[in-house]
Amino acid sequence: MKRNLSILLSLVVLASMLLTACGGAQATEAPAANATEGPASNATEAPVATEPPAEKKVATFIFTQEFDSLSPLYTSMWFAWTTWQMYLHWAWEFDENNKPFPRLVTEIPSAENGGISEDGRMITMKLRDDIKWSDNTPVTADDFIFTWEMAVSPNNTVDSSYPYDAIESVTAPDPQTVVITFTDPFAPWLATLWHGILPAHVLRPVYESAGTLDGADWLTNPTVGCGPFVFADWESGSYARFVRNENYWGEPAKLDEIFIRFVPDDASQTAALQAGDADMGTFISYADVPALRDAGLNIMVEANGYSEWMFLMVNEEKGHPALLDVNVRKAIAMSIDREAIVRDLLLGLPKVPASFWDALSNYNDPPLVNYPYNPEEAKTLLDTAGWVDTNGDGVREKDGVDLEISHATTIKEIRQDVQAVMQQQLADVGIKLNVFPVDDTLYFASYAENGPAARGEYDIQEWSDGPLFPDPDLYYWLCDQIPSDENPEGENWFYICDEELDSLIKLQSTQVNAAERQKTISKINQLFYDKVYIIGLWQDPDIYAVSSRLLNVKFSGVTMFFNIADWDLAE
Amino acid sequence: MGRYIVMRFLQGIPLLLFISVILFTLMMNVGDPVATMGGRRAVRQTEYQRLRRQLGLDKPVYMQYLYWLVGNDWTQVDRDGDGIAETAGTRRGVLRGDFGVSLLNGKPVLEVIGERLPNTLMLMVASEVIIILGALLVGIYSALRQYSVIDNLLTGIMFIGYSMPIFFVALFSMYIFAVLFKRWGLPYLPTVGMFDPQVGKTTAQILWHMVLPVLSISLISFAAYSRYIRSTMLEVMGQDYIRTARAKGLPRREVVFIHALKNASLPIVTVVGLDLPLLLGGAVVTERIFAWPGMGRLFLDHVDRADMPVVMGILLLIAVAVILFQIITDIVYAWLDPRIRYDK
Numbered sequence: 001m002k003r004n005l006s007i008l009l010s011l012v013v014l015a016s017m018l019l020t021a022c023g024g025a026q027a028t029e030a031p032a033a034n035a036t037e038g039p040a041s042n043a044t045e046a047p048v049a050t051e052p053p054a055e056k057k058v059a060t061f062i063f064t065q066e067f068d069s070l071s072p073l074y075t076s077m078w079f080a081w082t083t084w085q086m087y088l089h090w091a092w093e094f095d096e097n098n099k100p101f102p103r104l105v106t107e108i109p110s111a112e113n114g115g116i117s118e119d120g121r122m123i124t125m126k127l128r129d130d131i132k133w134s135d136n137t138p139v140t141a142d143d144f145i146f147t148w149e150m151a152v153s154p155n156n157t158v159d160s161s162y163p164y165d166a167i168e169s170v171t172a173p174d175p176q177t178v179v180i181t182f183t184d185p186f187a188p189w190l191a192t193l194w195h196g197i198l199p200a201h202v203l204r205p206v207y208e209s210a211g212t213l214d215g216a217d218w219l220t221n222p223t224v225g226c227g228p229f230v231f232a233d234w235e236s237g238s239y240a241r242f243v244r245n246e247n248y249w250g251e252p253a254k255l256d257e258i259f260i261r262f263v264p265d266d267a268s269q270t271a272a273l274q275a276g277d278a279d280m281g282t283f284i285s286y287a288d289v290p291a292l293r294d295a296g297l298n299i300m301v302e303a304n305g306y307s308e309w310m311f312l313m314v315n316e317e318k319g320h321p322a323l324l325d326v327n328v329r330k331a332i333a334m335s336i337d338r339e340a341i342v343r344d345l346l347l348g349l350p351k352v353p354a355s356f357w358d359a360l361s362n363y364n365d366p367p368l369v370n371y372p373y374n375p376e377e378a379k380t381l382l383d384t385a386g387w388v389d390t391n392g393d394g395v396r397e398k399d400g401v402d403l404e405i406s407h408a409t410t411i412k413e414i415r416q417d418v419q420a421v422m423q424q425q426l427a428d429v430g431i432k433l434n435v436f437p438v439d440d441t442l443y444f445a446s447y448a449e450n451g452p453a454a455r456g457e458y459d460i461q462e463w464s465d466g467p468l469f470p471d472p473d474l475y476y477w478l479c480d481q482i483p484s485d486e487n488p489e490g491e492n493w494f495y496i497c498d499e500e501l502d503s504l505i506k507l508q509s510t511q512v513n514a515a516e517r518q519k520t521i522s523k524i525n526q527l528f529y530d531k532v533y534i535i536g537l538w539q540d541p542d543i544y545a546v547s548s549r550l551l552n553v554k555f556s557g558v559t560m561f562f563n564i565a566d567w568d569l570a571e
Numbered sequence: 572m573g574r575y576i577v578m579r580f581l582q583g584i585p586l587l588l589f590i591s592v593i594l595f596t597l598m599m600n601v602g603d604p605v606a607t608m609g610g611r612r613a614v615r616q617t618e619y620q621r622l623r624r625q626l627g628l629d630k631p632v633y634m635q636y637l638y639w640l641v642g643n644d645w646t647q648v649d650r651d652g653d654g655i656a657e658t659a660g661t662r663r664g665v666l667r668g669d670f671g672v673s674l675l676n677g678k679p680v681l682e683v684i685g686e687r688l689p690n691t692l693m694l695m696v697a698s699e700v701i702i703i704l705g706a707l708l709v710g711i712y713s714a715l716r717q718y719s720v721i722d723n724l725l726t727g728i729m730f731i732g733y734s735m736p737i738f739f740v741a742l743f744s745m746y747i748f749a750v751l752f753k754r755w756g757l758p759y760l761p762t763v764g765m766f767d768p769q770v771g772k773t774t775a776q777i778l779w780h781m782v783l784p785v786l787s788i789s790l791i792s793f794a795a796y797s798r799y800i801r802s803t804m805l806e807v808m809g810q811d812y813i814r815t816a817r818a819k820g821l822p823r824r825e826v827v828f829i830h831a832l833k834n835a836s837l838p839i840v841t842v843v844g845l846d847l848p849l850l851l852g853g854a855v856v857t858e859r860i861f862a863w864p865g866m867g868r869l870f871l872d873h874v875d876r877a878d879m880p881v882v883m884g885i886l887l888l889i890a891v892a893v894i895l896f897q898i899i900t901d902i903v904y905a906w907l908d909p910r911i912r913y914d915k
Binding site: 055056058060062066068069074076154155157159160161162214215219220235236237238239241257259261262263264265267268269271272274275276277489 | 618625652672675677678742746753759762764859860861863864865872
């Protein structure tokens, strides 16, 4: 018996030693990068004392989702959209303040520089004369025309032809000038046009021979690009690799290579970051932030246009009658300590949004200041509005109707926690909040499928929402977007129809001139605030974990990699 | 025997057709692939209708099945949405080896599966070999030394392993051997992926990155197999012919490995035969946690977005493998037990 036990123990120890020994090799081995590269040595030549080749600067990023396509027209995935900027510049890009700056163009078209016609239908872009593809072919207006043609071709199964289907024609008076004519004035042009262009010299022959781009190799293997990096390879489910574009027309990238690893599991991503197996992680959950900070990673929070909102059902047929009174709505806003929620439940990382355009500061101008947490003032407002607790049951009532409000959101843990906090805080001012956590799929089911959110079944609904970021549009608040049996696809699940709001939304959608549009959106911003149609709980930002050895990292809320050429690794 | 095998293969054809009808009908109800194509925003109605038409999803289910099975190159389709079918179809159908293209990335289904299958086989075959060899050793040892201290110890360990969810084992081992070992300054294992990008995709790197996923899969399945072997071995060891073999003075090793194990193998072969085709499906949880690019993740990712052609391809592959391995199992039965005859 003892002998058997000894054998078993020995085996366990041996296995541990073996693991350790193998690990040792991993930990101490010098990187074998470029081991097979370099000229063959010549035996007759005298050895020349040379410095060992510098280690390749390879930055490893983790994406929690794998992109489905690398072509700008064939995907709407955020992870694909954000990756384009490594190998395909946009005509203009968005900086860390979500403000546009010219990239392929000399300046952003405006009425002042003659880039926007008086009737607002024509946009003229002037391209830089030094831009070129990675195979040294110049980027010209023809590439823009080809991109538009491919987006609207019925032969291509593109994910979305928006916004190109709003264009009547794209012409090129010369190789550096692109003239875009819209059917009608098209306000979202700045936020939506030219997110990556197609290399006409590579893809036009494919389209002409196959009649479609659908099977083109370039869609998943875009070896020709115009960004600081070029695509190297992509192994499905595993990784994608981009290497420095040696023919880049701008300032060369500082990194040699970017290795994107697809890790779908959040806990695995956290472990990989803690172990140093990656330099940057995406979509970090709040729960993992302390552990990552302890491991020495920097946590970067970037507003992306989305925030968690409470949508109050200001609708005579659908909502609680009390919500028709703006003072009651204001009282609700003042009864909830949103700063404390963010501080205690979300580690103080995001802000409490005061504006629907929180991430687009020029539309939140002058910046709004949130209704403060002031339960006493809230009680006064409710008293003034006639909602008083006359029977002493702790719930206010008026004309025989209790101030008992339903609130629904999804079963996401943080939302349920916040529901519980709000329930208590509203009870303190005499409002009874009945909470309904609903499964995501059921909650967001369509109107035709009797989805509770689409049907407007609750007095207060809650989810993460925002404008068509980086465009400020909010067409889904229009009255004609309210769903009904005749209009089941309607997207106005808030069931608010406000004539003033309606006319302002329609006006801004036609304002091509950014300055004029800014004024209109600012009016809507103020209207939302004054009428308290929505109450912001917390910004729903993108959270990144970045290794301290990764330098010069800046993020935009629009995309991750607008300054990727500047990113570097510490020696 | 040959006639039997041919018959079994022929029986498999209608069975596969039946399975494909069931699976296709189920897939039609999994979700709407076009609904997820707009990112965080809903797909505009005009785009929605266009995409459904271009992807052939606007056709009735029976037509979609027919096109999937026999292709649509014998008919014309309406690509531009003017209501007139003007473009010749290009699909040849599963019966002619065309499994279609992924709705997500436009790649041929066989190419999509072909990229992942070797990775899954690498992981699962390694795990299965370790499981079977280890389980044989432990199972036989426990059976021969029933109720000994080591038998009880192994039984306890096996039950602990069996009762632990694989995600826990996987994450726990990752945290111990990768995160904590590194923190403690010890040599450590990699967390995710197949190789270190600084080193490159070498055989050594792949083997090194396989350690934790294989360990996790093995630990879970090891328990069930070894308990199964132990019980069948115990049953066989009590049979008359084993006692006779012992009485004849045969060496213990011969009694155990030739007479007992061969007869105890029949039910084990059944279990292994049922398990092997499922290896093709990969280990969904393990592959997800270790970011291993295998079939399990492929299945999950594409089911999630209702990518019918790819999911059907994977399911059909597994169905074929199940039928194939059942035939192989029957053949192995006859080899292990001469009393089994299939020919009349």
